[in-house]
Amino acid sequence: MPPGVPHFSFLDPYRIRVDDFTTPRDPSYESPALYLLSHTHSDHVAGLNAKSFGSRVICSADSKHMLLNYEAACDRIAFDNGGKAEKTKPYSHLKIDPMLVSDTREWVYRDLLRPLPLNTPTELELSADVTVTLTLIDANHCPGAVMFLVEGPLGNILHTGDLRAETCFLETLTRNPCLQKYIPPPVSFSYETLSDREKPLRTLDAIHLDTACLLVHHDILSKEEACEGLVKLMALFPPLTRFFVNCWTWGYEDILKAVGRAFNSKIHGDRYKYTIYMGTSDPSLRCLLTKDPSSTQFMLVKDGIVATE
Ligand SMILES: [Zn+2]
The missing domain is CATH 3.40.50.12650 (Rossmann fold)
Structure with a gap:
């Protein structure tokens, strides 16, 4: 995540960490139960290039493809101009196709990026007593970019990642079946006959939103x-x-x-x-x-x- 994100980029109170894969030198830091990657811009993938990183990461299928095939500009230009014999892909270690290690005669395989389809609630177990439902929703930002809706016993949270909140995009969100239960209709009548868990209209407990670009004082074109x-x-x-x-x-x-x-x-x-x-x-x-x-x-x-x- 961009510098300055509080709580080590955790989705408190869940042990879920978003867009930050570094290991802080802070005694209070505890490893997350789950990592999420919203998109592949460079300020959101810090730590993923470390060969020592070995945790599962949820992302979109497009983000997985883009990250595994990423090449820095200087490297790909050098390769294409004949200055390098091989492509350099700094995130390729996150996926290793099955191969036989000659010394041990054991098969080695790894695939840390787990893609989930968009708009498809998926249950994920964080611990023995905490299971959440995670939904990826398009963020209108770049190929593969998603928002994360986390619903569970400790609250319902929307993490927007980076998004372009233009009018037509916000209108599509109001019609998204995964989000509609959090959007009050223009007219409503409450007879208070249902418990909170049964009500069709719910409340988000938190929205994690990067406000860096909200502070401009001019209208931005769609x-x-x-x-x-x-x-x-x-x-x-x-x-x-x-x-x-x-x-x-x-x-x-x-x-x-x-x-x-x-x-x-x-x-x-x-x-x-x-x-x-x-x-x-x-x-x-x-x-x-x-x-x-x-x-x-x-x-x-x-x-x-x-x-x-
Ligand atoms: Zn971005």
């Missing part, structure tokens, strides 16, 4: 408005203009989709970007990229560096 403005600007250029689209960080995919749809064109991406997007669950991303630079005038670049493949 994704749709921002993308529309961008493609209108691009359309002002002559028809055969080559565009180098510098939106490399995960989370700018709506720009790529908007450009692809507005100009009815594919976008060139290099080996790495192509591999990542082709492995996600988003069909519109999977059909957007091409590895043939001669087939499009739109090139995905990193800090001005044009992919060579």
